[in-house]
Amino acid sequence: MSETLLVADGSKREKYEMLLPQVEALLRAETDAVANMANVAAAVMETFHFLWVGFYRVSGEQLVLGPFQGPLACTRIRHGRGVCGTSWAEDRTVVVPDVEQFPGHIACSSASRSEIVVPVRKDGRVVAVLDVDSAELATFDDVDARYLEQLCRLMAYVL
Ligand code: SME
DSSP states (O other): OOSOOOOOSSOHHHHHHHHHHHHHHHHHTOOOHHHHHHHHHHHHHHHHOOSEEEEEEEETTEEEEEEEESSOOOSEEETTOHHHHHHHHHTSOEEESOGGGSTTOOOSOTTOOEEEEEEEEETTEEEEEEEEEESSTTOOOHHHHHHHHHHHHHHTTTO
């Protein structure tokens, strides 16, 4: 597997269409969970240049920071807290167009303006979340939700 990521020039849909098969190939070539989360965070970042892309893993009653790309982040988030803890507790993708309007949002970086969090499920349980932050308002929509959910379904095999 080549370590060079190909990034489409066009719409975000086209970027995701090019990203997903490359993520699938990366995950097929490696079984280590940390290595895979690290490369997937890097691949999403290299494709879109978001502010922050990374994983939090479920550990008991908390989410614990995993591999990520971007500024330093909070290391632990309680069940039901913030956008990440809400996604975990409610077992659903949470799209936040304006983080200031989300009650309980945890501001790891003051530069973050919008956010999407997608649960990674394994055997019917949430085992991690993928968190993506943007420095712009309203960056994420149903297109991001659909493709990032697809990406998180692939992650389930390696976590
Ligand atoms: N904003 C998140 C915390 C994680 S950082 O964005 C990396 C939240 O409210 O859960």
